Amino acid sequence: MFWNGKNGKNGGKSEGNGHHLIDLQGIRKVYDTGAVKVEALRGLDLAVRENEFLAIVGPSGSGKSTLMNIIGCLDTATEGSYRLRGEQVAGLTIDRLAEIRNKRVGFVFQNFNLLPQLTAFENVELPLLFKGTPARQRRERVELLFEQVGLSDRMLHRPVELSGGEMQRVAIARALACEPDIILADEPTGNLDTTSGRDIIGMFEDLWRKGHTLVLITHDPAIARRARRIVNVQDGTVVSDEAVA
Amino acid sequence: MGWRNYLRQFLRDLRSQKLRAALTLFGLVWGTASVTLLLAFGEGLQERLLKNIRGLGENIVICWPSQTSKTWEGLPRNRKITIKDEDIDALRREVPGLTGISGEYSNDSRKFKVGHKVLVPGVTGANPIFAAMRNLIPRTGGRYIDDLDMDERRRVVFLGDGLKKDLFGDQEAVGKYVNVNGVPFLVVGVMQKKEQDSSYQGRDTDRASIPATTFRAIYGQQNYGNFVFQVADADKVEIAKDKVIATLAKIHRFDPSDSEAVRMWDVTENEKFMHSFMLGFRIFLGVMGVLTLVVAGIGVSNIMNVVVEERTKEIGVKMALGARQRMIVSQFLFETMLLTVLGGAIGFLISWGICAVFPAKLDEFVGTPVISLQVGAMTACVLGVIGFLAGYFPARSAARLNPVEALRL
Numbered sequence: 004m005f006w007n008g009k010n011g012k013n014g015g016k017s018e019g020n021g022h023h024l025i026d027l028q029g030i031r032k033v034y035d036t037g038a039v040k041v042e043a044l045r046g047l048d049l050a051v052r053e054n055e056f057l058a059i060v061g062p063s064g065s066g067k068s069t070l071m072n073i074i075g076c077l078d079t080a081t082e083g084s085y086r087l088r089g090e091q092v093a094g095l096t097i098d099r100l101a102e103i104r105n106k107r108v109g110f111v112f113q114n115f116n117l118l119p120q121l122t123a124f125e126n127v128e129l130p131l132l133f134k135g136t137p138a139r140q141r142r143e144r145v146e147l148l149f150e151q152v153g154l155s156d157r158m159l160h161r162p163v164e165l166s167g168g169e170m171q172r173v174a175i176a177r178a179l180a181c182e183p184d185i186i187l188a189d190e191p192t193g194n195l196d197t198t199s200g201r202d203i204i205g206m207f208e209d210l211w212r213k214g215h216t217l218v219l220i221t222h223d224p225a226i227a228r229r230a231r232r233i234v235n236v237q238d239g240t241v242v243s244d245e246a247v248a
Numbered sequence: 249m250g251w252r253n254y255l256r257q258f259l260r261d262l263r264s265q266k267l268r269a270a271l272t273l274f275g276l277v278w279g280t281a282s283v284t285l286l287l288a289f290g291e292g293l294q295e296r297l298l299k300n301i302r303g304l305g306e307n308i309v310i311c312w313p314s315q316t317s318k319t320w321e322g323l324p325r326n327r328k329i330t331i332k333d334e335d336i337d338a339l340r341r342e343v344p345g346l347t348g349i350s351g352e353y354s355n356d357s358r359k360f361k362v363g364h365k366v367l368v369p370g371v372t373g374a375n376p377i378f379a380a381m382r383n384l385i386p387r388t389g390g391r392y393i394d395d396l397d398m399d400e401r402r403r404v405v406f407l408g409d410g411l412k413k414d415l416f417g418d419q420e421a422v423g424k425y426v427n428v429n430g431v432p433f434l435v436v437g438v439m440q441k442k443e444q445d446s447s448y449q450g451r452d453t454d455r456a457s458i459p460a461t462t463f464r465a466i467y468g469q470q471n472y473g474n475f476v477f478q479v480a481d482a483d484k485v486e487i488a489k490d491k492v493i494a495t496l497a498k499i500h501r502f503d504p505s506d507s508e509a510v511r512m513w514d515v516t517e518n519e520k521f522m523h524s525f526m527l528g529f530r531i532f533l534g535v536m537g538v539l540t541l542v543v544a545g546i547g548v549s550n551i552m553n554v555v556v557e558e559r560t561k562e563i564g565v566k567m568a569l570g571a572r573q574r575m576i577v578s579q580f581l582f583e584t585m586l587l588t589v590l591g592g593a594i595g596f597l598i599s600w601g602i603c604a605v606f607p608a609k610l611d612e613f614v615g616t617p618v619i620s621l622q623v624g625a626m627t628a629c630v631l632g633v634i635g636f637l638a639g640y641f642p643a644r645s646a647a648r649l650n651p652v653e654a655l656r657l
Contacts, residue, residue: 077568077651098572105570116565116655120260132253133570177569 022089024184024216025051025074030083032069032239043069044080045239051185051218056211058219058230066239068189071220075108075187076100088184105133109178113190115170117162123173124149124158130180148176152206168199175206186210189220204229254582261583265555269587272551276591276631277598279544283537283627284599288617290533294526296443296615301518303444303452305382307347307482309489310448310513312474313496317508321501329500329509330471339477342495345484350375351472353463354449360456361427362415369411370455371428373463379406381478383442384452390422390437397436397459404462405433410453412438426456431466433458443612446518448474482516489514538630544591545634552584552642563646564654573647580646584639585632592631596624 032044043066051057061067072078073085076092079100085092087107095103110116117126127148131141149155152172162170171191178186188207192200204226211217211231219230227233228247235243262269313329336351343349353373360367378384379392384406386392397404405426412421412435425432444451464470479488489512497504556563563576596619603617610616 072652077655101567101570101572104568110568118562118565129566130569133572133575
């Protein structure tokens with residue numbers, strides 16, 4: 004498969020060596036339900052460089068989902084500093100966060116989260132609509148993305164007419180639509196059979212080779228080992244952080 | 249995101265939610281049609297009633313000279329008051345604000361004969377001004393009595409439309425003669441059909457008018473049976489009435505506070521009552537209408553709230569993909585407003601259609617319903633406000649969703 008979305012990206016950005024794409028320092032997240040306060044993240048530090056393929060693992064309740072929400076700007080930390088390509092995310096307005104999610108983060112969810120009333124094409128088009136891309140460029144971009152995920156003949160189908168693997172590929176196309184800095188995948192193979200799951204992981208590896216930065220959240224050690232770095236989160240902090248041989 | 253995308257999305261939602269959309273729309277259509285029809289019928293009814301009242305004449309007072317009921321300056325009670333031309337002239341000079349005044353002779357024992365047909369209609373002997381005061385409007389090709397008829401005491405007659413039909417059938421009457429107790433009268437005009445809900449001495453459709461001078465010459469009657477005056481402004485009627493009594497009291501030497509000497513029928517009193525009644529009636533209809541629309545609006549708001557709840561997941565996904573709050577709000581507001589506009593337009597068209605095919609023969613009883621600009625504008629405004637409110641709150645609660653919470657569902 005040929006990925007041309009991020010050619011030359013590594014050298015093209017202006018930040019100097021040693022700067023991290025994602026830089027989390029002392030992140031705390033407290034859920035206040037009124038009666039009880041739950042501390043999901045307790046002073047977590049994490050740095051991710053450009054073009055890393057990172058797996059975040061941990062048991063359920065470890066805080067890894069909260070971590071993903073914060074990295075993806077779906078949620079904000081109670082305390083701590085989060086720099087995304089040098090820009091401080093804490094304290095940004097709701098609309099600015101929406102813009103970051105739109106342009107710099109691509110989400111791939113366990114349950115695909117495709118809108119059932121839209122065709123595959125329209126689903127992939129959504130982020131471009133939110134970005135304000137003109138209609139013609141939208142069409143060209145979406146067609147190119149479908150070519151890349153190998154589903155050009157499925158563009159006008161609705162999600163219910165697609166297999167799980169196909170739905171996840173549509174979701175990946177959607178995640179790539181606005182050329183994001185990071186692709187965040189939350190248990191992307193959780194709802195797939197083994198073969199489709201392998202396909203999807205293969206696709207992630209391809210993306211990584213083409214220069215994308217991937218953060219994969221999983222509880223499956225076998226899948227985590229396909230990444231190049233494994234971060235183990237437990238009780239809201241990083242307990243181990245190791246490169247995969 | 250442009251409106252075209254919202255529209256596309258709306259049409260897609262419509263497809264997946266046919267029943268709910270149809271029910272919402274039905275509520276709005278029903279509400280709008282009810283309001284516009286209520287107000288249209290109110291408008292038509294008012295026109296009808298006013299037309300009926302005005303059939304007798306606008307801002308006129310009809311006066312009958314009678315007998316004194318009080319003593320005055322040594323004169324006894326029960327003296328007969330008579331009105332002649334001099335009195336009418338005096339009133340014309342003394343009473344300010346009159347647009348017309350005329351004495352009226354009446355008679356209902358003359359035989360009208362055309363061919364073999366004989367009728368005994370009421371006959372009025374009057375001045376030309378009488379036509380304007382009492383809405384005796386001639387059909388095209390005819391006229392009312394004019395000044396020349398008066399000066400030359402011509403034997404001409406103006407027929408009510410019903411009387412004309414009874415005498416001449418569907419044939420043209422103007423230019424033909426009617427034999428009145430053996431004396432031929434030339435028909436110079438026929439009255440246009442008019443609605444009239446009150447009368448004295450019979451309705452104008454069945455009466456005939458001849459010049460007052462001719463009446464006097466042929467029938468030898470000097471005293472008017474009654475007289476009619478008209479005031480330009482309905483507010484000045486009371487002043488004019490007082491002045492008429494005062495003037496006549498001075499000439500005929502009776503107590504100006506004697507209400508029996510000259511009896512008066514002020515038609516503006518009917519109209520005054522009608523106006524306050526119709527105002528109340530229209531306010532009532534308007535309130536009913538607005539309440540109906542509000543109920544429809546609550547229905548729409550309810551449904552949109554359910555829609556937001558059902559589409560929480562969709563909203564979460566859109567937020568994750570970078571939709572701004574404004575876009576989420578716009579989407580729901582757009583959908584509600586579009587539903588409202590659509591429902592309003594359909595309801596309005598239905599009302600308009602009903603008014604357009606409304607049978608003309610019912611006009612006599614309930615009037616013809618009219619969709620006035622006023623009604624249309626009011627309905628549009630109320631619908632707009634309701635559409636906005638019904639959409640705004642669900643939309644706001646949609647935009648305030650926490651994306652993490654929304655996605656978890």
